[in-house]
Amino acid sequence: MSYYQPDLAFIHDDGFGHLALASAKVLIDALDRNGLQRGTVLELGCGSGITARTLTDRGYTVTGIDLSESLINMARKRVPEGTFHIGSFVDMEVPPCIAVCAIGEVLNYTFDNRSNYTSRKAFFERTFRALAAGGVFLFDVAGPDRAPKAPTRTFIEGRDWTVxxxxxxxxxxxxxxxxxxxxxxxxxxxxSEVHQLQLIAPDEVESELRSIGFEVERISGYSAEPFPKGLYGFLACRPPTTA
Ligand SMILES: C[S@@+](CC[C@H](N)C(=O)[O-])C[C@H]1O[C@@H](n2cnc3c(N)ncnc32)[C@H](O)[C@@H]1O
Known part of the structure; x- marks a missing residue:
């Protein structure tokens, strides 16, 4: 089963890129505060490269990974300077880097059925070890209250598409x-596609991060873009003094 096939990939890029764009500002501001103006950023679930484009324009080197071939093809076109892989974060080695980000419920998806509490925690640990002192891990997760009380139906239109x-x-x-x-x-x-997301308790995420050694700030949106109900953001830093 493949996800974010060409039409949904196009629609996601055309109509749903606002969080991806706004997240780049949050990441750049955090890196600036920690004096990290150059280096590698690893982006999980990088989609069509919207965040990667802004980071690259600011002088960062981006490596992205995503399970969708259509989205990775778009990212390669948008950011020819970047390096993009089709694959899952679950078994990805984290290269030495100054930041890792995962924007748009990436850690919740069940596209890779190995994505669960254990593999997520292992990824957090690999990230902590790979980050430079002062390095930043920015992501969001859908919590239990992202679920509607009863099934809902919505439609959204673009210039040449409807979803x-x-x-x-x-x-x-x-x-x-x-x-x-x-x-x-x-x-x-x-x-048509069916996506399933495992909902993750944000308090558990925060304590996992703290137990590994991250300093954690909870955020309620990316820059001027507030999160929808049930989405939780984390700006986690490897402390500057960690050996
Ligand atoms: C809602 S989209 C967000 C894309 C992009 N970050 C953005 O904000 O536009 C979630 C992305 O996570 C990717 N994804 C889901 N599970 C993944 C996994 N295990 N490894 C890598 N990418 C994954 C999907 O293919 C999809 O592109």
Whole structure:
């Protein structure tokens, strides 16, 4: 099963890039405060490269990873200076870097069925070891209250596309059935995907990070973009004095 196939990848890039764009400002400000103006940033679930473009323009070197081939192809076009891999963060080695980011519920998705509490914690530990002193780990997770009380249906339109989303949740698992219509010549092509997200308690994430040694700040949005209900942000730093 593949996710973020070409039409949904296009729609995500065209209509849902606001958090990706705003997150770059938060990351750059945090790195600036810690005196880290150059170096490698690892981006998990980098999507179409929106965050990576801004970071690269500011002089950072970006390595991105994402499970969607269509999104990775878009990122390679948008950021030819970057390095992008198709793959999962679960088994990714973390290179020595000044920052790691995962924007847009990346850690919640079940696309890789090995993504769970244990693999996430192992990734946090690898990240801590790979980060430079003062390095930053910026990400968000969908918490249990991201689930609607009853199933909801929404539709959103762009210039040449429409996306319909049915959201339901059960036993800590959020399911989005996504139907896309993308204009192709005089007709509209229909496609659909089902995404499942394991909802993660934000307090657990915070204590995992602290137990590893991160300093943790909870954030309620990226720059001028507040999070929707149930999304929680973490700006975690490897303390400057850590050996
Ligand atoms: C909501 S999108 C966000 C994309 C991008 N960060 C943005 O904000 O535009 C979530 C992304 O996480 C990716 N993803 C999900 N599970 C992943 C995994 N285990 N490893 C790498 N990427 C993953 C998806 O393919 C998708 O591109």
């Amino acid at each position: 319909l989303v049915e959201t339901a949740a059960e036993a800590g698992l959020l399911t989005r059935r996504i139907v896309t219509f993308k204009q192709s010549g005089p007709a509209y092509r229909r496609d």
